[in-house]
Structure formats: C-alpha cells, structure tokens
Amino acid sequence: EDKAVLVVGSYAQDLVWNSKTFPAPGETLVGKFRTGPGGKGSNQAVAAARVSNGTKVMFCGCVGDDLFGTGARDFQAKQGIDVRVKVHPTIPTGTAGILVNDEGQNSIVVALGSNLELKSEDVSDDMLQSAGIIVMQHEIDPAVNEAVLSRARALGVTTVLNPAPMAPISETTLASVDILAPNETEFATMLQQRGIEVNVDLSKDPIEQVTTAIAEASAALPVRTVVVTLGSRGVCVYDKEAMDTPIFIPAFHVHCVDSTGAGDAFIGGFATKFVENGGDVVDAAKFGNATAALSVTKEGTAPAMPTRGEVEDMLQD
Template identity: 35%
Template sequence: MGRVFVAGSINMDVVATADRHPRVGETVAGHEVFYFPGGKGANQAVSAAKLGAPTTLIGRLGTDAFGHDLKTFLAAQGVDLSYVTDTAGIHSGTAIITLANADNTIVVVPGANGFVSADDIATVALAKGDIAVSQFEIPLATISAFFNRARAAGATTILNPAPAIAFGAELLDLVDVLILNETELSLLAKTELRDSDEPARFIEAARALRGDRDMIVCVTLGKRGVVALADGKPLVVEGRAVKAVDTTGAGDCFVGAVAAQLAAGKSIRDALDYANIAASICVQRMGAAPSMPTAAEVKAFRRPGEGRAP
C-alpha cells in the first residue's frame, strides 16, 4: 500500500451559527460559537488517515494555544506530524466561518501557513505508489516544489485548487489528478458554469482545461455527485440524498478519500464512488476535520454493490 503525503494548511475554525448570513454592513444575532480543527491540508490528511491510509502532513503551526490544540487533535487522528514545524512569532492559521442553513461563508487568515516553504518538503521521502496532495492555502511555489519531488519519485500528484485563484500552466503540468468544484472550474476554464448545468457542460469545461495533458479531472457538485474526465472518457457518480448539517469539510473529505483509495491501489472510478459516500457522511456532522468518517462508517453506509466499478 502506498502512503499519502499532504502539504497544506492547518487552521483553527471559529464557527458562528445563525439563522441567516448577514448582508454587507448588517449585524445578525447568532446562536453558538464552536472551535473546530480545520484547514484544507489538515482536513484532507485527517480524511485519508481515518480511512486507513498511512498519512503524513507537511505544514506549519504557530506557537500559540491554537497550535498546541491542533497538534494534539491531529496526532489523535493518526496523522504523522514529523514534518509539521512550529513557527515562533506567527499565529496559527485561523478561519472565521458563519454557518446558516447548512451553508457557510469563510474568511481564512493564513498565519503560519503562509510560511510553508520548499525547505519544509526538501527531506520528505516520497516513493512510487505514494500520493502527494496539496491545495491553495500554502504558497504556490511550495506546491510546485512538492509536486516536482513527487513526480521525480514516481508518486501520484493530486491538486485541489481551492480557494480558487488563477495559476500558471507549469503547475498544472505537474498534476495527475485535479479535484475541484464548479466555481473553481469556471475560473480556471474561463467559462461560466452553474451548479444546475448538465454534466456534459462540466465535462466540456474539464476537457478544455485538461488540454493535451495526461490528467484526470474530477468536478464535485455537492448533492448532485461527481463528474470526471479520466483517460479522456467521462464518468458520472450520482449524488446521495442526505440531510446536510454543515458542508464546511465536504470537499476536503472527498479529496482525502480519493487519495486514500488511490494509495490502496484502487481505480479512479472506485475511488470516486468511495469518496462520494465518505463526503455524504461528512456533511451530516458539524465541523471540518472532526466530521471525517472512518473506513468502518463508509462501509456501513454503502448500498449493496455501491462503490465498485461497473
């Protein structure tokens, strides 16, 4: 079995719940405040680890109280923290989240995450069969260095380009599996997409973004499921009807689950089916990293025959 290495952000999520989101300049009364471990890197690492993959997280924390609490939580989830560095004089990454009717708005303050550098990944021992995962809450130059090392070692690279920002083709050239939502695909493919569009529209945009690269493109559509372009052929994974409580970590759960399944040698179709189930469990719980399901929970949640290639 391969290993999963995640280079990414580690945040404390400060979550306020309310009946609705405030408009610009407006104050609304909230109900509760929660403190949840989060950050896209940490979330994806916890997802992969709880689903059974040997998982290492590469990142930075401040030497503040949040940093201590985050490290304690991640270690308890079975994540290897050998490459998580404490950074003096800088606060740990923090996300301010408003949650209303299962939808969220998020403001991320990078803190120590902004200092993750190529030096942090210089000694990471990647090998063929391993999975290297990253996202856009650490510097792009660091991601490029990480993926270059992964490619040289024969590892598979997974990029989750979120939060959505424009980036160069040279980074995309290093990506084996691109996992993104319709908003991110709209930005990168320079086309207008809506979550209600037919699957063919997303496949068309994915094909344009892929170009002549040998890259798998997976587009997550929330409750509608997933559409993907693999080996130039479209794949559609139907969504599952569940009562969502908090969607904050769903995309990260999906990415971590795909990474864990690919590390176990599963096909991309099997990995997408499995990740879709895992994410549908995640949204039924509060919090980001704490909502990630275990392999046993995914197994119990499957319908007969689900999660296997046709």
C-alpha cells in the first residue's frame, strides 16, 4: 500500500494584526485584524495535503474542547487530511499572536496550550507503520518528539525534524533524525549550542561560503541529511552519504505579501514529494521551494498554501 505523510505536532489559532510597521515598545498603532488556522504542525499538514497528488496526509495533535479546536478539525478535514487529533477536556487550544508589517515580515508569540498535552501514546503504531515520512517541529513537549522520533526510526520510517521555533535539541532526539530541516537562524543557533563554530553569516554572506559552512558544520552532526532554508535566498540540501558538496536551490522571486508560514509550506511540500518520488531529497526540496514561494504571495498561513497545480506550473516556467 502507498505510504502516507504523517505530521505530528501543533495546531494554533492564528490571531493576526496587520500594521504599516511593527509597534515600538509603548507605542499603539491602528491596524487590521483577522484570525485563521495556524500552528506549525497543522500548517505543514495542510501544505502537504494541498499539494498532494493522492498521497495520504495524516495529522496527529491535541486541541482543546473549544471553538478554536472544533474549527481546527473541521478545517483540516476539508483539506482532505486524515485527522487524528485528541481533544483535551480542560486545557485550551494553542493560540498565536502574530504581527505583520507592510513588508510582509512577522513577529509571533505562541501560547502552546493543549499542544503540550499530546503524548507519545497518542501516536499509534498503526499511524507510524502507514507513514513513509514523519515530520515533527518544536511546538509540543520535547519529550514527545524524542519518544515518537525514536519509535518511528525503529519502524524504519524516514524522520524529519523542523526545529522551529528554536529550542535546544537533545542528543537522543537528534540520534533519531534522518533529515534535519532548520532555517538559517535555527541552524546557526543549534550549532552554537553544540559548540560548533560557524564563522559565516548564513543569512548574508555569499552562497558559496554558506554552503561550505553548512557542509563543514553538518559533518559534526549525527544526521544523514541537512536541509537548511535560507529565507528569500533559497534552500541548501546536503545528504552526507550521497553528495560531495551541498546543493543550493535558489528561491523563486515573488511579491511577498505575508511570509508567515513559508517555512511550513516548504516542509509540507517537501514531505509529500519525498513520499511520491521514493526519497529524492533534492527533487523534494525543489518542490518545497516552489510551495513556499507561492505561500508568501497570499495573506495567512494554512489558508495561503498553494495547490498541486500551482506548484507544478511554477516549476515548469
């Protein structure tokens, strides 16, 4: 039977305020408000489902017994996701307060709420066995990441960790990761925490220096594949066993309306394509790259995820 994409992680209700600039401390600005489905895990599952060509996408998480939680499950089901969500009786659904300025940049505060109530047992062996890839992030209890990734590894499922938002990663967790997929800031910070020196500014220095630095730093990490997203510059893919040097995939140039969730779009697109193509990471990253580019052209996170057709058109031009 065809393998599925399994995303285990967070849902958050996004509460979004748009203003021309970000407010300075003590400043009040007048702006616009909207709310919608978010949370890194759910966003990734939505992206994966929208770009899927028949590959099943499962989402496992925990919401509260409230309107946001009901809305989350309805929204996910409408995207064709196989929703495996636990409902906690008392702890409220996670929320994210998001500020977006006129340049499409964002600042976020997340209250994890019910997401912290997800347990390893909530991810059944059946779910893991049906998955060709499992994707996790940093918006649930880190002990659950550790336990679930290790169970997935034991069952031979390809494991992806998107260490967002930035938090220390335990050695045990890292030991169960096949594909580590941070953004440039998360990558630099995690290297710093491990005492690995990087003398290159990954977000500014020339790409050649960046790819060299990523190759050197990756050598010291116990993961086979490192996929570092570099924002509007693109993405760098390095499979240590199959490549001599990392491969850089430049970003598509698009008009950025709202970059919130672009990283999630990348991961979702990557995961679906990876299952479809039998594990070709470069091809999957190219697909994720287009998925992310399209997502920034629209307002919002999950609702901004593109369709399969849109991604294919972008890759063909």
